[in-house]
Structure formats: C-alpha cells, structure tokens
Amino acid sequence: MQTLELSIFRFCAKESYEYYFQKYPLLYDSNLTLFSALASIDGLGFDPSMGLRVQGLCVFDDVPLYELVRRFGKDLCLEPLSQRYVSKDLALDKEAMFARYGWFFDKHSFITPSDRYELYQYLWANTISLQSDESYLGDGFFLYVDWLLTRYPKHFDTLIHTLANAQSGVMSYAPVEALIYTKKPNTPHITRTIHSLISKVARFGQCPGCGRAWINELESMRIPPIPDSAITALKALDQQDHKAFIVFDAYANYEAKSLVSSTKSLLQALGYKVITPRGKLLPLGGYFGRILEPKDLIKRIAYNLALADKEKAVLVFGDCRSYYAALFAQDALLRDQALLDEVCALYGKIDYDISPVRHIKDIISSDQSELWGRDSLLESLKLAAYPSTLAFDRIDNQQAVYGFDPSIMALPKSVFKHLSGPNFTQEEIMNAAKDLHTRYVPIASKLGGKWLDIIESRQDFSHLQTYNYEGYLRESARMRFAGIDAGADVLVVSSLGLFRAFSTLAKTSAKSIGRDPSETPTLLLPQAALLALGVRDGLGLSGATMRTLDLALA
Structure with a gap:
C-alpha cells in the first residue's frame, strides 16, 4: 500500500457562498480506482455520470489511482467540472444547467418532451471548454443540436440558424480534447462532430447583422486555387x-x-x-x-x-x-x-x-546535436508554454487542433521486450510507457528553466480574431495572465495568433479583461531555443523585449 494526498474542492450551495479545499490522506494499491476512493469519503457530493477535474483536466471515466499518481504526482487537486453550476462539492446542478435552455425549447415547440430531456445526455460536454463568455451556448448543446438534426431534418434551417451567432454560436468553438484526461465512454467525438456543424453553419446559417450565409463572410479565409x-x-x-x-x-x-x-x-x-x-x-x-x-x-x-x-x-x-x-x-x-x-x-x-x-x-x-551540451541561459527562469504540450506531453497535441483521438497511443514493440508472457497487466503496460517516456527528451530538459503547466494554455482561441475580435482579445488575455499570475518570467508560444495577442496586442488585450499591462516577454519557440543556446543573432525581437529579457536573465 502507498499513500497519496487528495485536495478536494468542498462547497454546499445551500449552506455557504464560500468554497475551500480539504486534504485527505489516502492509502491506495494497484486495484483502487478514483471513483471508488471518492465513494469512500462520507458526505462527499460527487456524480460519477458527470465526472470531475484532476489537476485541471477532465476525467470522465474511472481510472486507477496509481495511473494518476504516475502522471501528476502524489498530491492531486480534485475540482468539479464547472464551479458555475456546482451544487455540492464535486457534484453539479444538472437541473440548473438544463433550465438555461428554456428559451430554446419555447422557440422550437416541435421538439417532443422526451427528446428535450435527451439534452441531459450532453450537458457534461458544456463543462470542458475554458470559454469565459457566458453567452456561449456550450459544446454539449452543440452536440445535442447535431443529434436533433437527425431527428428533425425538416427543421434543419431553424436549428442551424440557432447556432449561427458569432459570439455565442458554434463558430466560436475551440477544440477541447487537450483538456480531457479520459474520454466519456460511448460518446461522440466532440471536435469532429462540431467541425461538421461549423461546416453546415458556414454554408447555410445566416450571419447575424448581414443576413447572408457565413460562407460569404469567410471569403477571405477561402483557399485560392493553385496557379x-x-x-x-x-x-x-x-x-x-x-x-x-x-x-x-x-x-x-x-x-x-x-x-x-x-x-x-x-x-x-x-x-x-x-x-x-x-x-x-x-x-x-x-x-x-x-x-x-x-x-x-x-x-x-x-x-x-x-x-x-x-x-x-x-x-x-x-x-x-x-x-x-x-x-x-x-x-x-x-x-x-x-x-x-x-x-x-x-x-x-x-x-x-x-x-x-x-x-x-x-x-x-532530438539528441542529434552536440550544441545542447552547454549551459542554458534560461536555467534561472520560470517559463510557461502555449500549448503546454510543447514542454510536457510525449504525444503531440494533434487532437486539440484537428480532432485526433488522444486515447490511441501505439507503443513500439521494443518497449515490451523486458516483459514476459503474451498478456500484460495494465500496470505493466503503464510501467513500459513510463520507460518509453524517460527515453524521450522533452523540450523542458533541453531548454532549461522551470516550466509551468498552465491549464489555460491547452485551448487556443486565435481563430476568433477575424470575426469575434473581442472574444479573441479576452480569451487570449486570460491565457496570458494565467501564466503571468503563476509566476512565469517568459511566455513561450507556438501559435502566431497567440504571439500577436501576447506581444503586439498585449496592452489592448489586457484592457479587455480589466488588467494592467504587463511587460512579461513572449517568445516564439525557436527564439527561446536560440536564447538557451546563447545565440542572440536572428532572434527578430524588439529592443524593448530584449531589454526586458536581459533584466529577467540578470
């Protein structure tokens, strides 16, 4: 038996307006799962059908505790999927979540009562995104409307137009897979389904304010033919x-x-x-x-x-x-x-x-270059990566951008060569995966410095810039200040949209969320690597950014 400590979000809407975190030391072995451990805590509010957040990531399926310890360490922070709708501890008020869409059912009276309650099956998906706009209809609602389209094809136009608003509708969706630790069993793939809805809305949904199909508003984004x-x-x-x-x-x-x-x-x-x-x-x-x-x-x-x-x-x-x-x-x-x-x-x-x-x-x-043997200039800094998978995950963040399935991981046969027998236990496979991970050299160990894993860095809203500029500034500012508030000396990005929001538009975006401007420098990933090597030529940084960096490096 081994020991870990759970730090659990506690709150009761009927008793208090304040929440707190309570620590629970816990003995566990290879057979104890997360949901079983929570069920053993007297009086804890938790709904396994919805799930929870562990270290900020969404867990929708029961997982062995040793797996979470291996991934996150022996101090685990457990929170509800959404603090906005929490009723007691980790449990959510699904009735309040459902009631939010009363206007939708009043407007679409053709939906039968039994089909209305089908929305409950999708409410969990509303809780994943870090979208801060309270008018945003929700990813679970989008999945529900996609289901309604198969049930009520004669009402296609009406349903599609519901999703066409630039701020609240499906066009402001940002992929969420990188925020999910375990998928909810037997559910649709979120990004793939919502991308299909975006395609429908773009072609047939009217853009509010212009009365034309969204596709006309996206002409500048269309791909010209190859000459x-x-x-x-x-x-x-x-x-x-x-x-x-x-x-x-x-x-x-x-x-x-x-x-x-x-x-x-x-x-x-x-x-x-x-x-x-x-x-x-x-x-x-x-x-x-x-x-x-x-x-x-x-x-x-x-x-x-x-x-x-x-x-x-x-x-x-x-x-x-x-x-x-x-x-x-x-x-x-x-x-x-x-x-x-x-x-x-x-x-x-x-x-x-x-x-x-x-x-x-x-x-x-890669280990191909001997140049990485020198001391890094970044060694004394705290850095935040956007996306955080640049520094932490062995598996690329493809799923967050284009809807790849993050649960599929092909391990080389060489990883299992030290295991005996044709069948492996889950723990043996996890140990083998850990061995593989130790042979992989992450960026963090190459560049030096202390890297902060900021949960807000796992979702990119840069594509909102063209038609939802306020949303682009607001969400990007939240991401940036999450890193700054965590103590990052430097922000490292691999997104041009974020680089623009974090640097060129830093003052404007800070104002959008009521924050004072911050001079915390933002570097593109290759710029950070050049600095780690001690190379200053070819950085392409402004004089002001270089002066700020020099102060941080001093």
Whole structure:
C-alpha cells in the first residue's frame, strides 16, 4: 500500500457562498480506482455520470489511482467540472444547467418532451471548454443540436440558424480534447462532430447583422486555387540531393517574419543545412480552410511537400497549427489512393513516405546535436508554454487542433521486450510507457528553466480574431495572465495568433479583461531555443523585449 494526498474542492450551495479545499490522506494499491476512493469519503457530493477535474483536466471515466499518481504526482487537486453550476462539492446542478435552455425549447415547440430531456445526455460536454463568455451556448448543446438534426431534418434551417451567432454560436468553438484526461465512454467525438456543424453553419446559417450565409463572410479565409504557372514550374524542377531543411514561410501574419527568421537561425545554429526552395511555398487555408475545404487544403500542402521532395528536403514548421495541417494532409494522401493519384497527376510523381514534415519542437527534442551540451541561459527562469504540450506531453497535441483521438497511443514493440508472457497487466503496460517516456527528451530538459503547466494554455482561441475580435482579445488575455499570475518570467508560444495577442496586442488585450499591462516577454519557440543556446543573432525581437529579457536573465 502507498499513500497519496487528495485536495478536494468542498462547497454546499445551500449552506455557504464560500468554497475551500480539504486534504485527505489516502492509502491506495494497484486495484483502487478514483471513483471508488471518492465513494469512500462520507458526505462527499460527487456524480460519477458527470465526472470531475484532476489537476485541471477532465476525467470522465474511472481510472486507477496509481495511473494518476504516475502522471501528476502524489498530491492531486480534485475540482468539479464547472464551479458555475456546482451544487455540492464535486457534484453539479444538472437541473440548473438544463433550465438555461428554456428559451430554446419555447422557440422550437416541435421538439417532443422526451427528446428535450435527451439534452441531459450532453450537458457534461458544456463543462470542458475554458470559454469565459457566458453567452456561449456550450459544446454539449452543440452536440445535442447535431443529434436533433437527425431527428428533425425538416427543421434543419431553424436549428442551424440557432447556432449561427458569432459570439455565442458554434463558430466560436475551440477544440477541447487537450483538456480531457479520459474520454466519456460511448460518446461522440466532440471536435469532429462540431467541425461538421461549423461546416453546415458556414454554408447555410445566416450571419447575424448581414443576413447572408457565413460562407460569404469567410471569403477571405477561402483557399485560392493553385496557379497553373506554379504547377508548371514545379514539374520542371529536377530532383536534387540536398538532404536539408526547407522552412515554411508562406504566412499572412506580419509576426510570421520573426517566426521564419528565428526558425532558420535555430536550424543553422544546430548545424543543419537550410535551403531556399527554387519554387515558392504556398500559404495554407487556416482553421476554417481545414473545416470548409479540406480537399483544397490537402492539395496546397501536397504542392508544398512536392516542392520539398524535388529538393530532397524536409519541410519544417515553426508553428503548431500549420504543422498539424500538414500532418493531416500527409495522412489523408497515404490513406486515399484516388486523391494521391490526383495529386501526382498535378504535381508529378512524388513519394510522400519520403517527404516528411517536421515541427521545430521535434528537432529541439532530438539528441542529434552536440550544441545542447552547454549551459542554458534560461536555467534561472520560470517559463510557461502555449500549448503546454510543447514542454510536457510525449504525444503531440494533434487532437486539440484537428480532432485526433488522444486515447490511441501505439507503443513500439521494443518497449515490451523486458516483459514476459503474451498478456500484460495494465500496470505493466503503464510501467513500459513510463520507460518509453524517460527515453524521450522533452523540450523542458533541453531548454532549461522551470516550466509551468498552465491549464489555460491547452485551448487556443486565435481563430476568433477575424470575426469575434473581442472574444479573441479576452480569451487570449486570460491565457496570458494565467501564466503571468503563476509566476512565469517568459511566455513561450507556438501559435502566431497567440504571439500577436501576447506581444503586439498585449496592452489592448489586457484592457479587455480589466488588467494592467504587463511587460512579461513572449517568445516564439525557436527564439527561446536560440536564447538557451546563447545565440542572440536572428532572434527578430524588439529592443524593448530584449531589454526586458536581459533584466529577467540578470
């Protein structure tokens, strides 16, 4: 038996307006699960059908306590999924959550009483997002409306228009998978389902204030066709044996100049060969390009991969979102032979197995360069990563951006070579996974410094910038100040949208939530890596940011 300490949120709406955390020492073994442990605490309010938060992450399924200890340590903080609707301790007031949608059922009288109560099956999903706008209808409500569309196809237009508001509707959804530790059993995949709804709303839902379909408002986000001249030039390129890197540089953001220049500088500082392609890389379609025009997005990325393949080079991305778009396209091409044939006919024969894409994180984490042996300039700093998975998770944060399933993890057979027998216990598998994790070198150990795992950094609202600017500023400011309030000396980002909100718009976004401006510097990931190496040339930072950094490093 081993000991851990639970710090449990305690509150009773009928007795007090204040909450507190109560500590519970607990003996556990490999058989004790979280829900069983909570059931053994007299008087504790908890509803297993809803779940709870452990260290800020949502737990919807019963899990062994040793697994949580291995992931988070022996001091576990347990909270309700939503403090807004808490009734007692970890339990939520589902009646109050349901009552919020009385206006919806009054407006849509065609929904039968039994179908109205079906909403209860989705309320748990309303509690995941860190969205602070109280007018936001909720991800669980969106899943419910998706279910209603199958039940009431004749009322498609009415139901879709309900979701079309720029602030409260589905267009302001931000993927939530990175906030989930264990999925709720037998439930729809949230991001995949809501992306499908976004596509429907964009095409058929009227944008409030203009009376036109959302798709007309998103024209600037649509992916233009690839010029015939570019295709002709690509086919004319000869294969070359460079074995080098090409840095993706086709961004629309002004802030991308710093990203591209620092990514190139870092690769060169690590001893890698960086080349300029003989053709021009094409910009991608962004968040809505992936949802609304996935085939066009895949073709654009395929063009860029084909260009890299002609140069015998690896295409490298400095930002997460473009990198995951490229992975999505590469995977789609390998799974869809007809699409691959179409792409090959356009761009010439290309083998996508030998046209890899990389994120700068993977390169930083590798052990290939001897340059990482030196002392890091960042060693004395506290840093917060956005997304936090840059520093902490072995598995990439793909699921948070494009709806990949975070529960699927393929472990190499070599991990299990020390285990005996054809069948392994759950604990043996977890130990093997831990062994694998120790062989993986995370960014945190490479760059130095103390990294803070900020739960707010697991959700990115940057895509709201175009049509919900207030929401973009507000949510980005909350994320930024969560890191600052936790004591971070430097914020490290891999999102151009966040970099803009954290740096260029720092004062404006702070004002949006009533906070005083903060001079806490924000670095792009390759900039942080260059500083860790002691390289100051090619950072692309303003003089003011450098002065603030120098003070922090002093």
